[in-house]
Amino acid sequence: MNVVHSAVVNNNISPLTLASKALPNIWQATVETYMQSTNTPAKALTKAQSLSHLKLNNTEEIQAWLETNLDAQLFFKKQLLVITNQRLLHFNSTENNETTSPTEYAYHAGLKCERHDHAGVGKIELFDDGVRLAAWYYTLAHDVAANRFIKQFEQQLASTITQQPIQIKPAELCPKCQTPLSADDDECPQCSSTIDAPPSTWTLFRLWRFAKPYQWQLLTGFVLMLASTAATLVPPYLTIPLMDKVLIPYQNGAPIDLRMVALLLTGLFGSALLAWGLGWAKTYILALVSERIGADLRTITYEHLLKLSLEYFGGKRTGDLMARIGSESDRICVFLSLHLLDFATDVLMIIMTAAILISINAKLALVTLLPLPFIAWMIHLVRDKLRTGFEKIDRVWSQVSNVLADTIPGIRVVKAFAQESREATRFREANQQNLAVNDRINKIWSLFSPSVTLLTEVGLLMVWAFGIWQISRNEISVGVLTAFLAYISRFYTRLDSMSRIVSVTQKAASGAKRIFDILDHISSVPEPSNPVHLDKVTGQIEIRSAGFRYGNRAVIKDINLTIAPGEMIGLVGHSGSGKSTLVNLMCRFYDVSAGSISLDGVNIRSLPISEYRRNIGLVLQEPFLFFGSIAENIAYGKPEATRDEIVAAARAAHAHEFILRLPHGYDSLVGERGHGLSGGERQRISIARALLIDPRILILDEATASVDTETEKEIQKALDNLVHGRTTIAIAHRLSTLHKANRLVVLDQGKIVEVGNHDDLMAREGAYYRLYQAQARNVDNDLDSQDQTE
Numbered sequence: 047m048n049v050v051h052s053a054v055v056n057n058n059i060s061p062l063t064l065a066s067k068a069l070p071n072i073w074q075a076t077v078e079t080y081m082q083s084t085n086t087p088a089k090a091l092t093k094a095q096s097l098s099h100l101k102l103n104n105t106e107e108i109q110a111w112l113e114t115n116l117d118a119q120l121f122f123k124k125q126l127l128v129i130t131n132q133r134l135l136h137f138n139s140t141e142n143n144e145t146t147s148p149t150e151y152a153y154h155a156g157l158k159c160e161r162h163d164h165a166g167v168g169k170i171e172l173f174d175d176g177v178r179l180a181a182w183y184y185t186l187a188h189d190v191a192a193n194r195f196i197k198q199f200e201q202q203l204a205s206t207i208t209q210q211p212i213q214i215k216p217a218e219l220c221p222k223c224q225t226p227l228s229a230d231d232d233e234c235p236q237c238s239s240t241i242d243a244p245p246s247t248w249t250l251f252r253l254w255r256f257a258k259p260y261q262w263q264l265l266t267g268f269v270l271m272l273a274s275t276a277a278t279l280v281p282p283y284l285t286i287p288l289m290d291k292v293l294i295p296y297q298n299g300a301p302i303d304l305r306m307v308a309l310l311l312t313g314l315f316g317s318a319l320l321a322w323g324l325g326w327a328k329t330y331i332l333a334l335v336s337e338r339i340g341a342d343l344r345t346i347t348y349e350h351l352l353k354l355s356l357e358y359f360g361g362k363r364t365g366d367l368m369a370r371i372g373s374e375s376d377r378i379c380v381f382l383s384l385h386l387l388d389f390a391t392d393v394l395m396i397i398m399t400a401a402i403l404i405s406i407n408a409k410l411a412l413v414t415l416l417p418l419p420f421i422a423w424m425i426h427l428v429r430d431k432l433r434t435g436f437e438k439i440d441r442v443w444s445q446v447s448n449v450l451a452d453t454i455p456g457i458r459v460v461k462a463f464a465q466e467s468r469e470a471t472r473f474r475e476a477n478q479q480n481l482a483v484n485d486r487i488n489k490i491w492s493l494f495s496p497s498v499t500l501l502t503e504v505g506l507l508m509v510w511a512f513g514i515w516q517i518s519r520n521e522i523s524v525g526v527l528t529a530f531l532a533y534i535s536r537f538y539t540r541l542d543s544m545s546r547i548v549s550v551t552q553k554a555a556s557g558a559k560r561i562f563d564i565l566d567h568i569s570s571v572p573e574p575s576n577p578v579h580l581d582k583v584t585g586q587i588e589i590r591s592a593g594f595r596y597g598n599r600a601v602i603k604d605i606n607l608t609i610a611p612g613e614m615i616g617l618v619g620h621s622g623s624g625k626s627t628l629v630n631l632m633c634r635f636y637d638v639s640a641g642s643i644s645l646d647g648v649n650i651r652s653l654p655i656s657e658y659r660r661n662i663g664l665v666l667q668e669p670f671l672f673f674g675s676i677a678e679n680i681a682y683g684k685p686e687a688t689r690d691e692i693v694a695a696a697r698a699a700h701a702h703e704f705i706l707r708l709p710h711g712y713d714s715l716v717g718e719r720g721h722g723l724s725g726g727e728r729q730r731i732s733i734a735r736a737l738l739i740d741p742r743i744l745i746l747d748e749a750t751a752s753v754d755t756e757t758e759k760e761i762q763k764a765l766d767n768l769v770h771g772r773t774t775i776a777i778a779h780r781l782s783t784l785h786k787a788n789r790l791v792v793l794d795q796g797k798i799v800e801v802g803n804h805d806d807l808m809a810r811e812g813a814y815y816r817l818y819q820a821q822a823r824n825v826d827n828d829l830d831s832q833d834q835t836e
Contacts, residue, residue, distance in 0.1 A: 289525030340379025365447030585773030
């Protein structure tokens with residue numbers, strides 16, 4: 047991004063300086079030639095001053111410059127503004143990137159520079175005692191630079207008029223990367239652009255908040271796990287007397303002690319039976335708990351998602367959010383119910399087995415544990431690669447889901463434009479990318495798993511060799527070696543299983559991070575800390591000095607408007623003038639950046655959000671219907687409504703007749719997004735839905751824009767019933783639909799430019815008059831075209 051450049055004077059850095067950067071090449075020769083034309087002794091700046099190619103006279107120095115990229119007609123064209131300590135210079139360029147002679151503006155009292163932006167275009171205006179001298183335009187990618195340029199201009203102008211030098215302070219540096227920061231920087235631009243760190247395994251410990259309600263069940267499951275693991279370790283220990291006191295003596299001619307055999311076999315069977323019972327109880331209890339933790343995780347994440355503002359959803363893809371709540375939470379649930387249980391069992395088994403082995407024979411136990419450090423080193427080496435890889439897999443899989451989320455709801459458009467092959471190609475490419483990322487992970491994992499198995503096999507051979515050597519020296523018996531081998535088979539099996547769980551753990555950690563990304567997001571439209579409750583809403587709305595910005599773009603600027611209870615207000619203006627944004631602010635889908643909006647004298651930020659919105663009925667240009675019956679869609683805002691109330695709302699919306707013509711009447715199923723109904727039918731159901739909640743405030747956003755004339759008449763009749771006695775804010779491009787409005791509010795570039803009824807505004811011949819005349823000419827042209835066709 048192009049940033050404003052401030053020259054460095056006397057080895058002090060201006061607070062606005064972000065980096066040392068020379069003028070763009072196309073301006074160097076022109077500015078240098080112009081500066082040399084002063085015919086005064088030249089003075090060159092040092093290289094540290096970043097403008098060494100410019101030659102200035104002894105009294106003039108360049109302070110800052112800004113390159114703009116739009117002309118007055120908003121075509122792309124490069125222009126250069128240069129601030130010196132004596133004047134403001136404007137250099138223009140031609141189509142061939144050749145520059146023309148500059149325009150000079152000397153500093154004096156009354157000179158003023160202002161910056162504005164609207165609908166993605168920024169503007170710098172230069173005034174002299176209120177008379178505009180010039181205007182320069184730019185895209186909002188240059189907005190931060192333009193803001194700093196204005197501040198530099200104001201500092202230089204004040205310094206010139208007062209004859210006081212500019213107080214230049216050393217720039218603050220980022221403590222992490224030492225990047226120079228300006229006063230406008232809330233955070234370091236270098237550090238803030240750093241890619242998020244891969245998910246840590248410690249993220250899984252944050253799931254404890256979901257597990258805490260089930261802590262006693264978890265404790266019971268842990269005790270059962272401890273007991274069942276101990277029970278599985280009994281049989282190998284009983285093989286020692288079975289070998290040394292029964293089988294080997296029998297081979298040497300001694301009779302078999304049947305009583306001892308029966309006792310040992312009973313012990314083996316009893317331990318196996320006990321391990322089975324304890325294992326079943328443990329698995330059942332912990333599985334129930336993990337399923338409930340997963341269900342709570344999904345529910346809480348979804349509830350939190352619903353509380354987030356529209357601003358959050360504007361930057362997210364539907365498929366990505368669905369994948370997070372669906373597949374990621376399911377992955378965590380599987381991890382908790384199966385793999386975490388196995389992991390805990392493996393750890394207990396390894397610890398208990400190691401303790402038993404050491405108690406039997408410390409030397410042989412030490413040989414058994416030799417492969418353990420190498421396996422731990424391999425796990426540590428592979429874990430980071432798997433963690434990063436699985437996060438990439440999650441992101442790539444979201445892209446696959448996004449293609450589906452885009453294509454399936456828009457299948458009619460896909461087929462209408464015969465783009466099936468294109469969408470199939472999009473899906474194939476996303477799927478291929480998913481395959482490539484998985485292949486890289488599988489390459490790592492396919493080497494890791496067999497390597498662990500190889501180490502365990504080598505460990506087993508070492509135990510055999512060392513055990514035979516100890517038997518030959520009469521240090522251990524055959525029964526001890528047999529028990530060791532039985533324990534080792536369990537030990538190495540659990541060790542191999544525990545190493546394999548690394549993959550599952552990193553997948554779960556990646557999924558947990560993506561879910562906590564949602565849970566950690568704070569809504570930009572928060573609930574009030576001390577809510578105010580309105581006993582009775584009259585519907586008076588007061589907007590005071592309201593302003594709103596989408597990122598760097600100012601959409602609403604200093605709006606002041608009071609709407610009386612029961613009054614109908616029409617919002618008109620060109621596309622992008624801020625009508626829908628103002629309605630969104632009234633609904634508190636967004637919060638104002640400046641000023642306030644009040645309902646019955648109470649700031650809407652002080653009202654509970656759901657309580658406030660229950661007083662608002664919203665009818666959109668494109669009504670959204672849910673999959674379900676007609677009655678369920680009408681009663682969406684009031685689920686407890688009776689059938690009589692639903693029918694009454696449908697009658698008032700002029701929807702009752704066409705609903706009765708459907709196969710099952712009010713119980714007829716509506717397809718997803720209202721599939722199977724015409725646009726006018728969907729709109730009338732939407733009006734019935736608004737009527738049923740009996741709101742005090744009604745908002746109509748282009749409610750009749752997408753229907754034919756006959757359908758518009760039907761909808762208009764329904765709207766007449768709807769607006770009666772309610773505070774109504776209506777948006778319409780067709781000005782004729784607002785003939786019943788008490789007042790018309792004309793918006794232009796985010797500001798109110800006119801307010802009045804139709805006759806008053808027409809008499810003024812202002813912005814509304816021009817809009818009305820333009821529409822009238824379009825209607826006349828359409829009628830002439832129809833006559834010629836006939």
